[in-house]
Amino acid sequence: MKQCHLVIRESEKGKAVYADADIRKGEFVCEFTGPVCTMCEYKNMHDPLNNHYLQIDEDLFMGPSGNADDLINHSCNPNGGLVYRDGRIEFIAIRDIRKGEELSFDYSTTMDEDCWEMDCLCGEENCRGKVRDFKHLPRVLQEKYIALGVVLPYIVKRIKTRS
Ligand SMILES: [Zn+2]
Structure with a gap:
């Protein structure tokens, strides 16, 4: 997997991923990869309490890759976001990130x-x-997330259709 600047460590929340170098706003950090399945398959396969699936399109989910991308945690005040580019899901920094930050x-x-x-x-x-x-x-x-370009295209399309 194409990635850089990452280290996985145990935190009080379980495994988490940390920057092992300073990362500038807008910089590519890692690609999210994994087996792709339909919504129906996802519903049968995921563990609701330890869910590493990512919805990538109307009826498509990406399963866990076994790499660091599975372990990046949610935050309500995040320092990164996912960008869909040329069929790939890329994690980029949405602000400057210091070495050692989760x-x-x-x-x-x-x-x-x-x-x-x-x-x-x-x-x-x-x-x-x-x-x-x-x-x-x-x-x-x-609107903030859409302006940053870190909302997956199928969601942006749905939001624009609704409003
Ligand atoms: Zn929160």
């Missing part, structure tokens, strides 16, 4: 599945308490 993205930026949510323990001041589908985020936050 990497995170907002899971809601990839969620529009109506069937899964999780309690959030990120501990950030702006923590929403629950991680839910993108459509449930406050409008201002939706």
